[in-house]
Amino acid sequence: MAGTVQWIAETVLEILPISGLTLQTFLVFCVTFLLASVIFKRPRNLPPYPAGRLPVLGHLLALRRAPHLKLTAWRRQYGDIFTVRMGMEDIVVLNGYTAVKDALVDRSELFASRTPVYLFEATTGFGKDIVAARWGTGFRQRKRFATTIMRSLGMKVGRGSIEEKIREEVDCLRNRVAENNGQPFSIAHDVTVTVTNVICSMTFGKRYDYEDETFRELREAFVTLLVELGAGQIISVFPLLRFVPVVNRAGINVLDASYKVINVISEEISRHREHLDRENPRDFLDFCLLELEQQGKVDGLTEENVLYMAGNLFIAGTDTTTNTLLWSLLYMTLNPDIQEKKPCFQLLILI
Known part of the structure; x- marks a missing residue:
C-alpha cells in the first residue's frame, strides 16, 4: 500500500512540470472532476429523464410556473413513470391508476416514508413528531x-x-x-x-x-x-x-x-x-x-x-x-x- 502511494506521488510530480500545472491547480482540477462526476452521474435503475435537465437546477426551469401542465405533457411523451430532477434530488413521478396502485397499495411499505424536506423537517424536530417522521x-x-x-x-x-x-x-x-x-x-x-x-x-x-x-x-x-x-x-x-x-x-x-x-x-x-x-x-x-x-x-x-x-x-x-x-x-x-x-x-x- 505504501509503495503504491509513493508511486502515485512520484508520477504526479513527474507530470506537473511537463503539463505546466502547479500542485494547487492540479488538486483543484481533481476535486472539480470528482464533484462533477458525482453531480452528473445518473443513478442506476431510474425511469427516464425528460429533456430539459440542467446541471444543479435539474428540471426546475423546464417546469416553469405551471408544473402540472408540464408533467402532463411529459406523461404523454415518456409514459406513466418518469424521473424529474428537482435541484439535486431525483423525484419519480407516477401517473395513472395502475402505477399509483402498484406503489401505494401493492407495495405500500416501500413507499410509506416521507421525502426529506429541510424546512418542513426543521419545524418538526427532524422526525421527532408524527407528520415528518420516517416510516417505522x-x-x-x-x-x-x-x-x-x-x-x-x-x-x-x-x-x-x-x-x-x-x-x-x-x-x-x-x-x-x-x-x-x-x-x-x-x-x-x-x-x-x-x-x-x-x-x-x-x-x-x-x-x-x-x-x-x-x-x-x-x-x-x-x-x-x-x-x-x-x-x-x-x-x-x-x-x-x-x-x-x-x-x-x-x-x-x-x-x-x-x-x-x-x-x-x-x-x-x-x-x-x-x-x-x-x-x-x-x-x-x-x-x-x-x-x-x-x-x-x-x-x-x-x-x-x-x-x-x-x-x-x-x-x-x-x-x-x-x-x-x-x-x-x-x-x-x-x-x-x-x-x-x-x-x-x-x-x-x-x-
Missing part, C-alpha cells in the same frame, strides 16, 4: 397513541364526541359577527380563532379569549409558518442556501415562528405537569405526560416528541379546517339562493 416502529406507535387519545377526547361520531365543544365555539363566532351590526368586515381572523380554540381545548384543555395576547402571538406564528414555508421552498431544494444572507430570510422566519409555537407548548407542558391528575387526564398533554412516566405504549417517548406531536395538531388542523370554512363561506356568499336554504352558520356547525 416509532412512527406507528406515536401515530396509534395520538389517534387513541384524540378519539377518547371526542374526535369521533356519536356519543361523547367533541360536537358540543364545536357548537360552543360557533356560538362565540356568531356573537362576534353580530357585533358588526351588519357592516362589512373580514371574518378570516375570527374563523381562525374559532378553529384554533377547538384544537386548544383538546390539546391544552382550555380556550383563549379572542384578544388574548399569547393566543394572538400563537395564531400569528401559525400564519407566518405556513406562508414562509411556501416562500422558502428554494431552501428545501438547495439546503445550503440557508447560510446565504437575504436568500435565507424565509427560512429564518420559519424557524422563528416555529420556536414561538414550541415555546407556548413547552410552557403549557410545564403547567400541566404541576397540576397533573393521574386518575383523570383532561387533554392531550395530560395523556402524553402520563405516557412519559409509564413508557407503556410508545417506546422511548420523550418530552421533545410530545412538543412536536402537539405542534402537529395545531399546524395540520388550523390551516386546513380554516381554509375549508372560508371557502365554504365564500361560495355561500356567491350563491345566496343556497344560503337561504342552509344558513351559513348552520353549515359551520355541520363542518
Whole structure:
C-alpha cells in the first residue's frame, strides 16, 4: 500500500512540470472532476429523464410556473413513470391508476416514508413528531397513541364526541359577527380563532379569549409558518442556501415562528405537569405526560416528541379546517339562493 502511494506521488510530480500545472491547480482540477462526476452521474435503475435537465437546477426551469401542465405533457411523451430532477434530488413521478396502485397499495411499505424536506423537517424536530417522521416502529406507535387519545377526547361520531365543544365555539363566532351590526368586515381572523380554540381545548384543555395576547402571538406564528414555508421552498431544494444572507430570510422566519409555537407548548407542558391528575387526564398533554412516566405504549417517548406531536395538531388542523370554512363561506356568499336554504352558520356547525 505504501509503495503504491509513493508511486502515485512520484508520477504526479513527474507530470506537473511537463503539463505546466502547479500542485494547487492540479488538486483543484481533481476535486472539480470528482464533484462533477458525482453531480452528473445518473443513478442506476431510474425511469427516464425528460429533456430539459440542467446541471444543479435539474428540471426546475423546464417546469416553469405551471408544473402540472408540464408533467402532463411529459406523461404523454415518456409514459406513466418518469424521473424529474428537482435541484439535486431525483423525484419519480407516477401517473395513472395502475402505477399509483402498484406503489401505494401493492407495495405500500416501500413507499410509506416521507421525502426529506429541510424546512418542513426543521419545524418538526427532524422526525421527532408524527407528520415528518420516517416510516417505522416509532412512527406507528406515536401515530396509534395520538389517534387513541384524540378519539377518547371526542374526535369521533356519536356519543361523547367533541360536537358540543364545536357548537360552543360557533356560538362565540356568531356573537362576534353580530357585533358588526351588519357592516362589512373580514371574518378570516375570527374563523381562525374559532378553529384554533377547538384544537386548544383538546390539546391544552382550555380556550383563549379572542384578544388574548399569547393566543394572538400563537395564531400569528401559525400564519407566518405556513406562508414562509411556501416562500422558502428554494431552501428545501438547495439546503445550503440557508447560510446565504437575504436568500435565507424565509427560512429564518420559519424557524422563528416555529420556536414561538414550541415555546407556548413547552410552557403549557410545564403547567400541566404541576397540576397533573393521574386518575383523570383532561387533554392531550395530560395523556402524553402520563405516557412519559409509564413508557407503556410508545417506546422511548420523550418530552421533545410530545412538543412536536402537539405542534402537529395545531399546524395540520388550523390551516386546513380554516381554509375549508372560508371557502365554504365564500361560495355561500356567491350563491345566496343556497344560503337561504342552509344558513351559513348552520353549515359551520355541520363542518
